[in-house]
Amino acid sequence: MYMQEVLACASKNGPDPLFGIKDVSRLQQLKSFSMARGFTFDYMHTLLLGVVKSVTIMLFDSTNHTSAFYVTPQGNSTKFLHH
Numbered sequence: 001m002y003m004q005e006v007l008a009c010a011s012k013n014g015p016d017p018l019f020g021i022k023d024v025s026r027l028q029q030l031k032s033f034s035m036a037r038g039f040t041f042d043y044m045h046t047l048l049l050g051v052v053k054s055v056t057i058m059l060f061d062s063t064n065h066t067s068a069f070y071v072t073p074q075g076n077s078t079k080f081l082h083h
Helices: 002-013 043-048 051-060
Strands: none
Touching: 043 051
């Protein structure tokens, strides 16, 4: 169903990119390829550009204490089980 929504959105927008996306990847047409599992983590984007640092700060920063993803200093993550 998701793929149908993406194709419909792409056909409505014509040749103009939507959020920087010009078209559906040709890799999606391969039945034996998973877009979610088919790529490795990129060292530059995950570590060098600070993605891991940003996510870690987001998880442990006390300003996010009301968010569902916040991890308390005691490590109590039981709120994940209740959402």
